[in-house]
Each structure stands twice: as C-alpha cells, then as structure tokens.
Amino acid sequence: MKKDKQIKLALKNCGSIDPEKIENYIAVDGYKALGTCLGEKGSSEIIDVIKASGLRGRGGGGFPTGEKWEMASKFVADQKYVICNADEGDPGAFMDRSILEGDPHVVLEAMAICGYSIGATEGYIYIRAEYPLAIKRLKMAIDQAKEAGLLGINILGSGFDFDIRLKYGAGAFVCGEETALIASMEGKRGTPVIKPPYPVECGYKGKPTIVNNVETYANIPVIINKGAEWFSSIGTSGSKGTKVFALAGKVKNVGLVEVPMGTTLRELIYDIGGGIINGKKFKAVQSGGPSGGCLTEKHLDTPIDYESLKECGSMMGSGGMIVMDEDDCMVAVAQFYLDFSVEESCGKCVPCREGNHVLYQILNKITHGKGELKDLDKLKAISEVVKSTSLCGLGQTSPNPVLSTLTNFYDEYYDHVVNKKCVSKQCRALVEYKIIEDNCIGCTACKRVCPAEAITGEVKGKHVIDPELCIKCGACIEKCKFNAIIVE
Amino acid sequence: MKKIKTISDLNAIRKVLENDRIDSEDKKVIVKVAMSTCSIATGSKKVISFFREQMGLEAIDSLVVQTGCMGLCHSEPTVIVSVPGKDSVIFGNVTEKKVNEIITSYIKEGNDIEGVLLKKNS
Numbered sequence: 322m323k324k325d326k327q328i329k330l331a332l333k334n335c336g337s338i339d340p341e342k343i344e345n346y347i348a349v350d351g352y353k354a355l356g357t358c359l360g361e362k363g364s365s366e367i368i369d370v371i372k373a374s375g376l377r378g379r380g381g382g383g384f385p386t387g388e389k390w391e392m393a394s395k396f397v398a399d400q401k402y403v404i405c406n407a408d409e410g411d412p413g414a415f416m417d418r419s420i421l422e423g424d425p426h427v428v429l430e431a432m433a434i435c436g437y438s439i440g441a442t443e444g445y446i447y448i449r450a451e452y453p454l455a456i457k458r459l460k461m462a463i464d465q466a467k468e469a470g471l472l473g474i475n476i477l478g479s480g481f482d483f484d485i486r487l488k489y490g491a492g493a494f495v496c497g498e499e500t501a502l503i504a505s506m507e508g509k510r511g512t513p514v515i516k517p518p519y520p521v522e523c524g525y526k527g528k529p530t531i532v533n534n535v536e537t538y539a540n541i542p543v544i545i546n547k548g549a550e551w552f553s554s555i556g557t558s559g560s561k562g563t564k565v566f567a568l569a570g571k572v573k574n575v576g577l578v579e580v581p582m583g584t585t586l587r588e589l590i591y592d593i594g595g596g597i598i599n600g601k602k603f604k605a606v607q608s609g610g611p612s613g614g615c616l617t618e619k620h621l622d623t624p625i626d627y628e629s630l631k632e633c634g635s636m637m638g639s640g641g642m643i644v645m646d647e648d649d650c651m652v653a654v655a656q657f658y659l660d661f662s663v664e665e666s667c668g669k670c671v672p673c674r675e676g677n678h679v680l681y682q683i684l685n686k687i688t689h690g691k692g693e694l695k696d697l698d699k700l701k702a703i704s705e706v707v708k709s710t711s712l713c714g715l716g717q718t719s720p721n722p723v724l725s726t727l728t729n730f731y732d733e734y735y736d737h738v739v740n741k742k743c744v745s746k747q748c749r750a751l752v753e754y755k756i757i758e759d760n761c762i763g764c765t766a767c768k769r770v771c772p773a774e775a776i777t778g779e780v781k782g783k784h785v786i787d788p789e790l791c792i793k794c795g796a797c798i799e800k801c802k803f804n805a806i807i808v809e
Numbered sequence: 810m811k812k813i814k815t816i817s818d819l820n821a822i823r824k825v826l827e828n829d830r831i832d833s834e835d836k837k838v839i840v841k842v843a844m845s846t847c848s849i850a851t852g853s854k855k856v857i858s859f860f861r862e863q864m865g866l867e868a869i870d871s872l873v874v875q876t877g878c879m880g881l882c883h884s885e886p887t888v889i890v891s892v893p894g895k896d897s898v899i900f901g902n903v904t905e906k907k908v909n910e911i912i913t914s915y916i917k918e919g920n921d922i923e924g925v926l927l928k929k930n931s
Contacts, residue, residue: 336843336879336889343810347819348826356816415847422845423877454846470812471819478815577880 326592328555330563331379331539332579335423340458343465346426352471354545355430358437359479364394367438371541373549375561380406380497380534381609381638382714383560383627389531393521394439396529401441403432404525404532406502407448407455410494411610412661414641416565417535419577421448421455424539425462429485431538433472434545435531436483444485445525447502449492459487494611494665498713499524499532501667512669513713534639536565556582560626564637568594570644571601580625587621590644601646605729609638611658611665612718614725615651634725636718650747651730652737655722656684662719673716676707680723689750692738701727746808749793753809758783760805767797767806838871838916839897840864841889845878852904853886859905860888863912884926892916901926 329335338345346352358367372387393401405428409417421428432444448456463485466472474482488506495501496511503525505511524530540562544552553561560582566589569575573595580589586606590596597603605615608625614635616623623629627637645654659681668674683700686692704720704727711717727734736742743751756767756776763781775791778784786797786806798806813819842848842857857875864871881887884901890911891897900911907924914920 332880335877336887337841337876339874340877341875344826347823348830350823352819353823356819360816419845419878419880452846454849465810468812469810470814477813477819574881574883576882577878579880 326584326588327579328563328581329579330543330552330555331420331536331565332423332577333543334427335419338424340423340425341461343426343462343469343471346424350542350546351426352430354542355433355437355471356477357545358434359477359481364438364440367434367545368394370545370549371438374544374552375549375556376537376540376544376552377560377627378534379536379540379564379639381612381636383637386533386537389521389533390435390438392519393441393529393531396522398528400443400526400528401436401439402525402528402530403436403439403441403444404499404502404506404530405432405444405446405538406497406499406532406534407446407452408490408497408502409449409452409535409639410492410497410665411612411639411641413569413643414567414610414639416567416577416640418452418455420535420539420565421452422458425455425458426466427542428459428535428538429462429466429472431541432485433476433483434541435533435538437481439529439531441529441531442482442484444483445488445506446485447488447490447496447506450489451492456487456489463487493667494661495667495713495715498715501713502532503530510667512667513715515712536640557624557626559628564625564640566640566642568642568644570607570642571598571646571649572596572644573598582626583624585622585624586616589625589642590621594644597644597646601648603644604647604649605645605651605654607635607643607645607654607658607722608641609636609718609721610641611661612636612714612721613638613641614721615645615654615729616725617729634728635721648745648747650688650743650745651726651733652684652688652743653745653747655726656681656688658722659684659719662715666715666719670710670712670716672707672710673712673719676703676711677716677719679703680707680720684723687734687737688743688748690737690741690748694735694738696738697727697731697734752793753788754786754791754793754795754797755807755809756784756786757805757807760803762803762805764803766800766802770796770800772796836870836893838864838869838893839889839891840871840873841876841891842873843878843881843885843887844875847882848878848885848887851885855905856886856888856903856908859908860912863908867912867917869912869916881926887926890915892919896928898928899926900924 376386377383496505498513501511501513520530565579607615663677666673768776773792775787860873886903888900
C-alpha cells in the first residue's frame, strides 16, 4: 500500500501507541492542547481557532464545528452537555471504532476542550454496545485520566471541572441522528424530533448540547497544537483537513485510510486501494453508506470533499467507501441499501416508513423479473417525495442509492424491466443455467451435487438442466471441471 | 499515574515520558502488535503472546507492546518491528511461523525477509 498520499491526523496515534496507557498518549503531545486551552486561552479564543481551521463535522452532515460550538457557548444555562456520537452504524464503516480502540484519550481530551469552550462540565459518549473493546478501552482511559487529574474536579489547577460518562446504544441506526441519540440517552424511544430548536439550544435534558462525531473530536487537539492556519492549509477551499475512509468491497487493499480533502476517488481506489481485485473492471463506488450514492467511472476524478460529492448525487457521509466491480448488479445494490433503510427506519414519519417500503417492493419486483417500464418513473417520483418530506436525515437521504443508480445505471434498470436480463448475472430470477453439450463428458458430478435433482443424464452421456426445477444455487458450476455449465 | 496538579507539572511529566521513549527505542528492539477488534479476530492475541514468549526465550532486550490498528485490514495481523539503527518495518499476515522467522532471520541475523508491507520512518 502506498502511503505517500495519506496524511494521518485523526489516526495519528492509531497503530503507534499503546491505547491502554495514558503515559504513552502524554508522551506524544497528549493533553498538551487541553493544557494550552486551560492555561492560555479563553473560551472565545478556542472557538475562534476551531472556526478559523474550517473543521466541519465528520459524521456526515458537514456542519462547521466552530460555529456549532459558538452557538452553544452563547446560550445561557445552568448546565450544558458535550456528547460524543460513537453510534457508528453504516454498513462497512469502522472509522470511529478504530479511533476509539487505538487512541481513546484523544476523544476525551477534545471533549474536555469543548466543555471548557462552551461552559459545560459534563460529557457523554454515546457508543454502540456492539463495540466491547472500544468500551473497555474508553473506560480504562477515563479512569486513568481521572486518576491523573486530567478529568474530574479542578483539572490541572485551573478551576475547570469536567467529567465523562458512557451511554450505550442498542444499535439502532437512527440513533446516530442527533435528536434521536439524545432521546435515546434520556431513556426515551430513539426517534428524531423536528429541528429547530437544535440541540445547541435545547438538547440533552433540554439544555444546550454539543453533539460531535468521534472523528471530529479526534481533529481538535491537533488543531489547537499546530494552529488553525496549518490545518486549513490541508484540503480544499470548502473542506479543510483530512477524512478517514473505510475502504471496502472489491478493492485489493481493504482498510482504513486517511487522505487530505480534495484527493480524487481514483487516487483513493487505485493508488491507495491498489485497484480492483482479480483484474476485474471497476463499476461503481458507493460513498456515504445507506445515505450515499453510487458513483461511476466518469466520477473517478471527482475530488473528495463535501460539495463535490453532493453535486454528483452522493455524499461524504461518515466515511464508508464500498467499491464494486462488473459482477455487482446495481439494482440489487440499491435494493440492499433500501432493505437496510426499511429495517432501520424508526417509523415515526410516514414518508420514510411507507415510502422506503414501497421503494423496496418495487426494486424487489424488478430484480425478480416482474418489473415494468413505468416502475422506473414510480421509483423516481417516490424517491423525490421521501427525500423532500421525511423528518430526519435517515429518510431525507435513504433514496439516494436508488436515485443515483437510476441516473448512472439507467441501462441496467432498463435491461431488467424490458429485456428481463441482469448483465451482472446476480439476479437469480433473471438468469438460466445451461449445459454446453460439446463440453460435457458425462461425468455425472453436477447431477450428484444438484440439491433440486434438476439435472438428468447417463454416465458418459450428455447432461441437461431442467429450468423448471433448477433453483440456481450454482452448486453444479463449482463441481464441473470442464467449464460445461454457463449462466445466461 | 499520580495526580497532575498544574499545567507546568504536565509539561514536565511529558518531557520525562518523551525522553523515556527515545532512550528505550535506541537500545531495545520494539515490537508493536496491532490489537484492535479486527486484528484480534485474525489472531493477533496469539501473535503477541508468542512474540513475548519467544523474545524471552531468546533473551533479546525488547519491548513487545500492543497498539490500535494501522488500517491495513487486508493484511492483519500486522506487526511493526523496530531494530535499533534501522527503519521500522511493518509485517503483514503474521503467524507463529512468521514470528519465528522475524526473530531468527530479521532481528537476530539482520537479513531482509519476505512479508514486509512497508518501511516506516518513525
């Protein structure tokens, strides 16, 4: 894996220090930023630095972090809260888990800095219960920081108190949405509420609350230590710094990468990711998880930043990046993501609850060879409605995989509904298994393995598959040593 | 860790810790084994305990520590080996057999061996 294109800021300590030892973190400038803030900087000064750095939320939305802090700092309240959103739920994404497991103190330090700047003394990390190792290391880190006087009462003699506790999420995707997250923390059902008021004004327990993502926090100490100017020199005009991506799918070097904003998709997939596995052809890249879109070959030179990805019909999202090759059926991909959104919709608002379900059913119809041309128009129309009328980010973005595949892979949809063909041969209902007579030597291997007894033929005689009985499981292809079975 | 009472105390402690780190890296062989969920799933717990055991048996002045992951998921378990006077090297797909090879051939005899993902200047 080529490393030269990567810049590690959020991941700078991941893989180089022992995450279970606070001494290791302190030795690499750990808690230095907190010391600087408490000793030399006032609240507004810190917020100005974060604003000037141009840091934007890394959870997906991309809201300017400094502005969020400034708003929360201006509201007057007897208590304010700092929340870390560690409810990472996108399929295939594990950026936050890696940071929490590899460098838990960086998040604690950043949360304390945030607390000091907005005037909060309590912080919570909302973390998925499915992350036991991250939880264990966070607990350890909190205990160590308290013992060392870097959390708790009168931190470093400054008079500032800050404490951090963990709250566990049960894994509902919608709880990554900040208002649903807060509801879940309060012990209520995890459903979003209408904004405004935003959490910065009326959040946890009705008090001003900052909710930032793990990766956003991981950038804070380095910005304080190295300065806003240094940070904003990395990236593009509208998107500063770096972004961590979980590179997955049909790419050679699957893994976690951190690249400066403005790096192109091509550099990410080919230079860092090493290209497509098994010499296959690149087909699409899906960024932003179930809320993102599928981009194609023609988008490969798009720089990765919040605006450019949005313009192409995808989004930055939290950082999942799934690469697909010629064997992936784009209709089936859209159906997969819709299935996820249907499952995870909280059911509070009608467009998301019903609309996504209808979209899923139409896609299901298409992949089963029962689609009609007018279904494609329906997909588009319903998607637009769900997008524009849903209550929270989940519904507002869940049709993106459908819309982007419809735009970029219309031919594939057309093939499915009109020609009843799936070019990638992924949709079982649209393919047929056949035996090429000339290649078949009559070894009976396929006949013996077929679970549906759909293959007939004598030893040394030609074999035939009965399409009525065939369940298209593919077991015969795996057994045939003579390339006599094909999928059409 | 003892309670740190002031910012200057924190800075003083950092100086000590920084120095400790540099000193030890100068004379000891440092082995860092990635130990995040993904690494553990591919067998890094076995790798780290085997490294500790073997380094002890071979009586090599060394420090075997755990870290988070470097993001090289395609080649877990991964290990960073730093031998004094040489660039750090990252090995991928490390097994017990590979650990033996790293210790005898790379660390003790100073040979270049296969399985290096990349060199790191740290």
